Amino acid sequence: MLLAAKLVFAAFALPFVILASPVLFARSHRSTLRRDMKSFIRKAKLREGDIVFVPTLGETEMLAIADLCAQSKRARGLRWRLLFRRNIYSGRPNSYGQQNNRVEVRRLRLSFNRLQKRLKGLDFGFFTDTEALTEQYNMPGIFPFHTATIPVSKELAAPSDWTAWIPEPVVAGYFGDARDEKGYPLLAEMMDHLHSDLVGPGRLKLLAQSNFNLPGGEPGSAEARLALSAQTPESHELVYGPFKSDEYADVFRRADILLIPYHQDNYAARSSGVFAEALALGRPTVVTRGTWMAMTLEHYRQAYLERVAMQFPQIPAFRYDTGRKAKFALRHIHAGGEATYGDVGRLNDVTGRTHLHFRARFRRESPKHHIVVTYEFFDASELPVGSVQETLWVKQVSVQALTPIPAGVESVKISLRTLDQGSSLLPDQIEVVAHKLGPDIVCGFAGRIVAPTAYDLAEGVREITDNYAAYRDAAEAIAPAWRSQFSAERLVEEITGEPSDFDSPESDAAAIVDELYPLPIGAQRFAAMRAGTAGDTRPRKGAGSRTRAVK
Numbered sequence: 227m228l229l230a231a232k233l234v235f236a237a238f239a240l241p242f243v244i245l246a247s248p249v250l251f252a253r254s255h256r257s258t259l260r261r262d263m264k265s266f267i268r269k270a271k272l273r274e275g276d277i278v279f280v281p282t283l284g285e286t287e288m289l290a291i292a293d294l295c296a297q298s299k300r301a302r303g304l305r306w307r308l309l310f311r312r313n314i315y316s317g318r319p320n321s322y323g324q325q326n327n328r329v330e331v332r333r334l335r336l337s338f339n340r341l342q343k344r345l346k347g348l349d350f351g352f353f354t355d356t357e358a359l360t361e362q363y364n365m366p367g368i369f370p371f372h373t374a375t376i377p378v379s380k381e382l383a384a385p386s387d388w389t390a391w392i393p394e395p396v397v398a399g400y401f402g403d404a405r406d407e408k409g410y411p412l413l414a415e416m417m418d419h420l421h422s423d424l425v426g427p428g429r430l431k432l433l434a435q436s437n438f439n440l441p442g443g444e445p446g447s448a449e450a451r452l453a454l455s456a457q458t459p460e461s462h463e464l465v466y467g468p469f470k471s472d473e474y475a476d477v478f479r480r481a482d483i484l485l486i487p488y489h490q491d492n493y494a495a496r497s498s499g500v501f502a503e504a505l506a507l508g509r510p511t512v513v514t515r516g517t518w519m520a521m522t523l524e525h526y527r528q529a530y531l532e533r534v535a536m537q538f539p540q541i542p543a544f545r546y547d548t549g550r551k552a553k554f555a556l557r558h559i560h561a562g563g564e565a566t567y568g569d570v571g572r573l574n575d576v577t578g579r580t581h582l583h584f585r586a587r588f589r590r591e592s593p594k595h596h597i598v599v600t601y602e603f604f605d606a607s608e609l610p611v612g613s614v615q616e617t618l619w620v621k622q623v624s625v626q627a628l629t630p631i632p633a634g635v636e637s638v639k640i641s642l643r644t645l646d647q648g649s650s651l652l653p654d655q656i657e658v659v660a661h662k663l664g665p666d667i668v669c670g671f672a673g674r675i676v677a678p679t680a681y682d683l684a685e686g687v688r689e690i691t692d693n694y695a696a697y698r699d700a701a702e703a704i705a706p707a708w709r710s711q712f713s714a715e716r717l718v719e720e721i722t723g724e725p726s727d728f729d730s731p732e733s734d735a736a737a738i739v740d741e742l743y744p745l746p747i748g749a750q751r752f753a754a755m756r757a758g759t760a761g762d763t764r765p766r767k768g769a770g771s772r773t774r775a776v777k
Contacts, residue, residue, distance in 0.1 A: 533740065628669040703741070
């Protein structure tokens with residue numbers, strides 16, 4: 227049976243009906259769906275011109291709605307607004323062309339072509355909830371898709387009421403079903419990596435929603451839940467949904483860090499409601515590279531590193547310029563793929579240094595591409611200490627990453643590759659510097675972007691936990707803009723009026739970073755000269771008690 231709630235928004239004076247997610251009843255046959263929707267329309271007493279919004283649509287539900295409109299005059303008089311949240315293509319745009327012959331893609335194109343004829347003359351609007359997903363759905367050129375906002379409940383779209391400046395322990399939260407594609411299988415091993423310095427001493431605790439999406443759970447998630455249950459009770463708390471709205475908000479607000487280790491290809495264009503809730507609430511996040519979540523955070527990370535790098539010590543850098551030697555060394559990166567690496571070089575004698583600062587410069591921006599920097603760490607005896615990866619979105623001609631150097635490291639091997647198969651991206655220049663930086667310098671802004679491994683996930687959690695105040699300051703600084711973005715009122719405006727261009731808050735990343743990390747007077751003058759701009763270089767005021775000046 228269809229579940230529904232009839233909501234009347236006085237600002238628009240329009241009856242506005244939301245059908246509960248069709249996924250809840252997708253097991254029913256297409257004809258059953260049609261009958262259920264027809265019954266719902268009659269019981270809700272919908273009239274011509276009323277708007278029906280259907281979130282999380284699938285092919286079966288879409289065809290059932292078309293069947294209903296063909297049979298029911300009342301259904302034809304309604305204004306249908308359909309939201310699609312599943313990806314058509316996996317991975318990033320440069321691989322889309324290779325997937326056009328997949329059965330799923332061809333079937334969707336065929337369904338859209340048939341629907342175009344059946345829905346002619348009816349009032350239908352088509353939406354996704356990310357710009358990247360809208361690009362995918364517009365590729366067939368059949369229906370015009372627009373981007374709608376992700377509504378966050380009012381319980382989670384409110385400023386945080388902190389009881390402690392730095393919580394003890396810091397609670398790392400995982401929310402949503404325990405599913406393999408959402409990274410639940412990584413949690414137990416992540417906790418093992420963090421046991422000696424964070425979990426064991428009581429500095430970190432895991433809060434994980436652990437209900438399965440199907441009986442018995444998916445294999446990796448079922449095994450991970452058993453492994454988590456076997457760990458010490460003080461180290462974790464497993465909670466089981468589904469929750470009522472207020473219950474979910476209460477549990478969610480207990481988390482200090484949100485873990486979103488989703489599959490990097492499945493979520494390259496798809497959204498995450500948990501990520502939207504974390505942004506609105508002002509919580510730092512750890513997200514998987516190459517995902518929609520990572521690309522959102524990348525705007526802030528690059529703005530932050532551009533700001534703080536101005537004050538790094540001017541010391542000799544390991545620099546690798548393009549040319550015959552560089553192209554020879556990196557030529558096999560062009561083949562792409564997860565296992566293809568190109569050795570760039572090695573930094574020796576990094577003892578006493580705290581961070582690696584990486585910068586790559588390109589001839590032009592390339593928003594469809596990502597590069598992956600891998601650092602392999604060795605001690606004085608040439609024994610491996612570990613490795614970590616940094617992934618950068620080439621949305622601008624110069625991209626940077628800052629990475630902590632583990633204790634006891636003597637040398638670092640550096641390699642570079644592209645994230646996606648078929649990419650032929652090659653930077654003009656690579657620069658790596660081992661710095662000794664003060665405690666005010668952190669490696670990200672409002673969150674960390676990590677590789678999809680338990681070790682990298684653990685390193686992201688460690689970085690935020692060790693520098694929690696700085697990451698929380700940043701998350702709270704961007705929260706007001708995202709709370710405004712992720713509002714139900716904004717969603718209503720988008721689906722009841724003329725669709726407009728999607729204006730995402732990360733466009734103000736540089737201004738937010740400037741306010742939170744004001745430069746000293748000398749550095750401001752230098753930055754203005756380098757940018758070729760004039761203006762007032764007096765220190766900024768009004769940043770409040772959370773302002774963190776870089777030393």
